[in-house]
Amino acid sequence: MLHLVLFLIFGLICVTGAINLLVQKHPISSALSLVVVMASLAVEYLLLGAEFVAAVQVIVYAGAVMVLFVFVIMLLNAGEEESTKGSRVALILGVPGVLAGGLLVAWVLINHSGGNSVSLGALPGYPKTIGMLLFHEFLLPFEVTSILVLIAIMGAVFLASRPDSPARPRKEN
């Protein structure tokens, strides 16, 4: 019972944070709303029993990724955004689209919940289990992902390097 109440409360906080992210005009406020979304998602994982995933969610997303976001916004000193009155296309296509999507999700949840749904506290994500899965069963996808990240890092270094630095091959002209 307590689990369910907490789950609903933090689900509500999560959705409110997500909406606030879109409504806020200042980039820093939006970024901080995203931190709230990440943190409440971590609580939801915790309620499902996945302690390790919850802790990693806080450390990696709320603690590192979002700090870098805030950092960049601070460095660029981005000001308040001006609100446009909104395009007509978004109004005509967007509102029915959101409604249709919501109805679809609700229909799927009502008709197909039961057998495949996860009950509260049902995912004991022990670090050992996760480690065995990551480094044993799913080793190849894991390694491929790490190479992908490495490529992204190299790209960032290349883009950020000065034109005359050794990281950038000199153009012959």
Place this chain on the structure above:
Amino acid sequence: MKLLSLPVFIVASLIKIVLVIFVLLTAVAYTVWLERKVVGHMQNRWGPSRVGPFGLLQPLADGIKFLVKEDLTPPHVYRPLFIAAPMIAVICALTSISVIPFGTSITILGYAIPLQITDVNIGLLVILGVTSVGVYGVALAGWSSNSKYSLLGGLRAGAQMISYEICLGLSLVGVLIVSGSFSLREIVESQSGHFWGFIPKWNIFYGCQFIAFFIYLMAAYAETNRIPFDLPEAETELVAGYHTEYSAMKFAMFFMAEYANMITVACLATLLFLGGWSGPVFGPALLRALLPTFWFIAKIFVFLFIYIWVRGTLPRFRYDQLMAFGWKFLFPLAIANLVITALVVAYRS
């Protein structure tokens, strides 16, 4: 021995929370006193000596002063974040103490009560998570103050804390490999006993873990913004860094957060590397119950003393030196230590 029923559990937890917060805040106040006194003696002066015997009431006087001072809010600040930032800093600093165990357990009225607010089996990760969120307090304080010095201090603090968090985490992985658990209580229990009968089986003496301890020490100084890595508040360049525009209790919150973080870092070092509360236990039953906690506090005190000692001894680094030290020296060293520890443990098992 009875199992805890729900009402007893709630009452015991509440008492523990109140007690721990009280002890922590007192410890914060008297760490400040200790620092002023020790640094004073190192610099051949007396330190606080007027309020009470040996200046012992000085923290109390400072506390009253912070409470009754005028709370100035400069114009042009971004008010919501300006007010929230010190709160974030102090809340994160105080929260991380909740998973730290202070001793084995004591028996009161037939109930065995563990000396720890809550024992979660990912205790170490909880501390790392909470401290990583604490960066927001400092970074937002710098940004929302709308002042050059504050912004530079906040940026420095953010970059520094993210960089050194990686080294801090990697230095702890070695300990985790050796003890095989995230639970702080189990990590301490794995360190009981002796090597060859006389060297205590602390993690710092296990293989090359003293290197990990060295990395942890350096990263911890940078994480808590202490000399020689106190660039975010370098007074010669930045006035006071991220808390330049703060006064009265808001400033005191940053101060409390810094010292509470120092104590958390000292607790973590004691639990992970120095054997926690393990030490010689003897005498009557009451002494047997209290000695482990005494050893724990004594080790924390030694760690804090080294903090102050370093502050009284070393000059401040330059910012590029700090970054180069973190990324080009500590980081490779931490990875090398991790690989070697993993190989040693794999070979032995």
